[in-house]
Amino acid sequence: MNSRVRELKETVCALHAELVRYDLVAWTAGNVSGRVPGEDLFVIKPSGVSYDDLTPESIVVCDLDGNLVEGDYAPSSDTAAHAYVYRAMPHVGGVVHTHSTYASAWAARGEAIPCVLTAMADEFGGEIPVGPFALIGGDDIGKGIVATLEGHRSPAVLMQNHGVFSIGASAKAAVKAAVMCEDVARTVHISRQLGTPLPIAQADIDSLYDRYQNVYGQRSSR
Numbered sequence: 736m737n738s739r740v741r742e743l744k745e746t747v748c749a750l751h752a753e754l755v756r757y758d759l760v761a762w763t764a765g766n767v768s769g770r771v772p773g774e775d776l777f778v779i780k781p782s783g784v785s786y787d788d789l790t791p792e793s794i795v796v797c798d799l800d801g802n803l804v805e806g807d808y809a810p811s812s813d814t815a816a817h818a819y820v821y822r823a824m825p826h827v828g829g830v831v832h833t834h835s836t837y838a839s840a841w842a843a844r845g846e847a848i849p850c851v852l853t854a855m856a857d858e859f860g861g862e863i864p865v866g867p868f869a870l871i872g873g874d875d876i877g878k879g880i881v882a883t884l885e886g887h888r889s890p891a892v893l894m895q896n897h898g899v900f901s902i903g904a905s906a907k908a909a910v911k912a913a914v915m916c917e918d919v920a921r922t923v924h925i926s927r928q929l930g931t932p933l934p935i936a937q938a939d940i941d942s943l944y945d946r947y948q949n950v951y952g953q954r955s956s957r
């Protein structure tokens with residue numbers, strides 16, 4: 736395997752530590768993948784390996800049908816969903832899946848998280864939508880993710896009764912979306928407990944989103 740794959744394995748391995756750092760995962764329930772630039776391949780967490788034991792060498796390589804191409808372990812049980820997203824969405828360079836607590840609590844109720852925070856307008860451009868109930872195995876989860884996120888600004892979807900899938904131009908961007916999704920899920924939940932969160936006008940959401948996506952920050956770091 737070439738140096739690009741080796742580098743991506745290191746990146747994706749390190750990003751799993753971020754899932755732990757931001758308290759998005761329990762046991763081994765969460766995974767990050769990254770598309771190999773210029774090739775019909777992606778790297779993903781091996782199934783059932785604890786985050787402490789993950790090494791770049793243990794990260795496995797799959798083709799876009801989810802078949803194992805290189806690695807000593809079986810790929811994550813969510814590999815089919817990741818593979819479906821890479822096949823259907825060529826602009827996606829990274830996919831993350833978690834059962835993070837607050838976001839999954841919204842998913843369990845099948846309710847989209849309304850856009851009531853400027854940080855949500857910035858990052859998600861509106862509500863965080865709910866995808867269909869789908870059983871693991873086959874393409875149902877992948878189909879549900881793509882059907883929900885296509886034509887939507889949000890890089891994250893709450894799969895009903897399940898958890899979060901997030902996408903990004905890179906694996907790091909997808910991890911950021913997963914972290915932000917849990918953050919706003921928590922805040923909007925608390926706001927709901929205190930009363931009724933105030934909506935943000937669509938024109939203001941559009942303006943915030945446009946500014947954040949196009950003006951804010953160091954472009955090279957995103």
Ligand SMILES: [Zn+2]
Nearest residue numbers: 832834897898
């Ligand atoms: Zn899951």
